Amino acid sequence: xxxxxxxxxxxxxxxxxxxxxxxxxxxxxxxxxxxxxxxxxxxxxxxxxxxxxxxxxxxxxxxxxxxxxxxxxxxxxxxxxxxxxxxxxxxxxxxxxxxxxxxxxxxxxxxxxxxxxxxxxxxxxxxxxxxxxxxxxxxxxxxxxxxxxxxxxxxxxxxxxxxxxxxxxxxxxx
Numbered sequence: 001x002x003x004x005x006x007x008x009x010x011x012x013x014x015x016x017x018x019x020x021x022x023x024x025x026x027x028x029x030x031x032x033x034x035x036x037x038x039x040x041x042x043x044x045x046x047x048x049x050x051x052x053x054x055x056x057x058x059x060x061x062x063x064x065x066x067x068x069x070x071x072x073x074x075x076x077x078x079x080x081x082x083x084x085x086x087x088x089x090x091x092x093x094x095x096x097x098x099x100x101x102x103x104x105x106x107x108x109x110x111x112x113x114x115x116x117x118x119x120x121x122x123x124x125x126x127x128x129x130x131x132x133x134x135x136x137x138x139x140x141x142x143x144x145x146x147x148x149x150x151x152x153x154x155x156x157x158x159x160x161x162x163x164x165x166x167x168x169x170x171x172x173x174x
Contacts, residue, residue, distance in 0.1 A: 005098055005099065005100045005145065006097055006098070006099050006100060006105075007097060008066075008095050008096070008097050009066070009067055009095075009096055009097050009098060009153065010066070010067040010068070010069055010095060010096035010097075010141070010153075011066060011067070011069070011095050011096075012068075012069035012070075012071060012092070012093050012094045012095065012096065012141070013068070013069065013071065013090075013091055013093060014071045014073075014081050014084050014085060014089075014090065014091070014093040015070050015071065015072055015090065016072075016085065016090060017072075018057055018070060018072035021059075021070050021072075022034055022036075022059055022070065022168075022169060025068065025070070026061075026165075026168045026169075029063070030165070031061050031062070031063045031068055031160075032061045032160065032163055032165070032168045032169075033061060033159050033160065033163055033167055033168050033169065033170050034059040034060060034061035034068075034070070034168065034169050034170070035059065035060045035061070035155075035156055035159070035170050035171070035172040035173070036057065036058075036059045036169055036170065036171060036172055037057060037058045037059070037060070037172035038057045038172075039055055039056075039057060039074065040056055040057060040058045040172075041122070042054065042056065042120040042121075042122060043120060043121045043122070044119070044120055044121045045118070045119070045120045046116070046118065046119040046120070047077075047078055047079050047080065047117070047118055048078075048115070048117060048118075049116070052077065052078065052079060052118070052120075053075070053077045054073055054075065054077050054080075054081060054082070055073065055075040055077065056071055056072060056073050056074065056079075056081060057071075057072045057074065058070065058071055058072075058172075059169070060152075060153075060156045060172070061156065061160065062156055062157050062159075062160035063160070064160075065157065067096075067153060067156060067157070069096070073085070079118065080093070080117050080118045080129055080139060081093070092137075092138050093138055093139060094129055094138050094139035094140060094141045095138065095140060095141065096140075096141035096143060097140070097141070097142060097143070098142070098143045098144075098145055098149060098150075099142055099145065100145060101145070102126065102142060102143070102144040102145055105142055106128055106130075106142060109128075109130045109132075109140070109142070114130040114131055114132050114135075114140070115130070116128050116129070116130060116131075117129050117130065117131045117139060118139075122148060122149075123148040124146075124148060125143070125144045125146035125148035125149055126143075126144045126146075127141060127142065127143045127144065127149075128141070128142050129141045130142065152173075155173070
């Protein structure tokens with residue numbers, strides 16, 4: 001990941017139709033390639049502090065140094081994604097960043113009054129969405145400063161450099 005720690009690294013969208021969203025991002029906006037994580041293994045989910053079970057597919061691609069994430073929820077489990085769609089919203093859901101000290105930054109967000117709306121692990125690495133909707137209009141996602149995320153983001157970023165438009169949708173490695 002070439003972006004410095006604690007900078008906005010990702011812009012994420014919740015979509016109603018993942019195939020249509022991917023087609024638009026690839027064909028019209030020329031962003032890609034995207035790595036598709038079907039039924040992404042989001043483990044140890046907590047939605048508003050209670051166990052969660054959102055079944056989502058994610059697609060990650062880069063536009064320059066900025067990662068674009070497209071999120072589609074398959075089931076009706078209560079989640080930050082379902083509540084977003086149920087409110088009639090589509091589009092920007094959160095931005096993501098990786099702080100130098102994940103635990104300390106999570107505590108800082110809590111002290112600022114931002115509740116942890118969603119928490120889970122991916123590949124053993126933690127992430128948390130904080131409810132910053134009243135301040136920013138969307139959530140803020142923090143990732144643990146872990147090689148799980150760094151390696152994944154670096155792979156996506158490198159694939160976008162000099163991308164020739166071929167092989168636009170690729171299976172994610174998780």
